[in-house]
Amino acid sequence: MYTIYTSPGTGAFAAEAMLEAGNAPWKRELVDTGENEHRSAGFLAINPAAQLPALILPDGQLMTESAAICLFLGDAHRDTGLAPQPGDAGRASYLRWMIYLSANVYEADLRCYYSDRYTSDAAGTDAVKSCAIKQMNACFDIIEEHLSRHEWLADKTMSAADIYLAMIASWHPDIPALKLACPRVANVWGKVANVDFVKKANNFHQLW
Numbered sequence: 001m002y003t004i005y006t007s008p009g010t011g012a013f014a015a016e017a018m019l020e021a022g023n024a025p026w027k028r029e030l031v032d033t034g035e036n037e038h039r040s041a042g043f044l045a046i047n048p049a050a051q052l053p054a055l056i057l058p059d060g061q062l063m064t065e066s067a068a069i070c071l072f073l074g075d076a077h078r079d080t081g082l083a084p085q086p087g088d089a090g091r092a093s094y095l096r097w098m099i100y101l102s103a104n105v106y107e108a109d110l111r112c113y114y115s116d117r118y119t120s121d122a123a124g125t126d127a128v129k130s131c132a133i134k135q136m137n138a139c140f141d142i143i144e145e146h147l148s149r150h151e152w153l154a155d156k157t158m159s160a161a162d163i164y165l166a167m168i169a170s171w172h173p174d175i176p177a178l179k180l181a182c183p184r185v186a187n188v189w190g191k192v193a194n195v196d197f198v199k200k201a202n203n204f205h206q207l208w
């Protein structure tokens, strides 16, 4: 049994879509971030970074980091076809975009939505936020260009990277502007959103 520590709308979404796709039992443990439960002693003992998601594997090991969790689940349940395997043509691109999204775009989201954590100048949060959005948009432009030559991030089939992209796109502070500037990103997002196991994950997360 997998146990995922989660809250609606968070980066647990992509991991839960992977769990929905896989053929293994799993359950949610709700952590109410509005009530600061992610900073409670109980949760800090699970993830000292006070972040969601956190995943307990069937053997009791703990995983954090949403991209790593998705990569792990994709390999552990490779029959889902969501993780190009070593030797597959899409493997390099798959790894590239998973890490790119997590290291750059998710990180920019944190600077946008938690801007007060990124400056000691109380008057500086607007500047932090606008720089974060600028970086996000530059990242989406690079992804958009890639999608002008590839149907999916990892090329010919949908992978966990596309699910991760849909999640990250849904957090953009100006969705209409993103869709206008990056119609191919919007197209991949739309296709991902139509998949049954993604719909199930989104019933809980309500990202769109």
Ligand SMILES: N[C@@H](CCC(=O)N[C@@H](CS)C(=O)NCC(=O)O)C(=O)O
Pocket (backbone or CB within 6 Å): 009, 010, 011, 012, 033, 038, 050, 051, 052, 053, 064, 065, 066, 067, 102, 106, 110
């Ligand atoms: N790099 C981490 C970031 C996780 C993260 O920041 N999660 C957010 C929710 S989307 C969170 O836990 N926020 C609570 C907080 O930082 O107070 C990952 O990819 O899992």
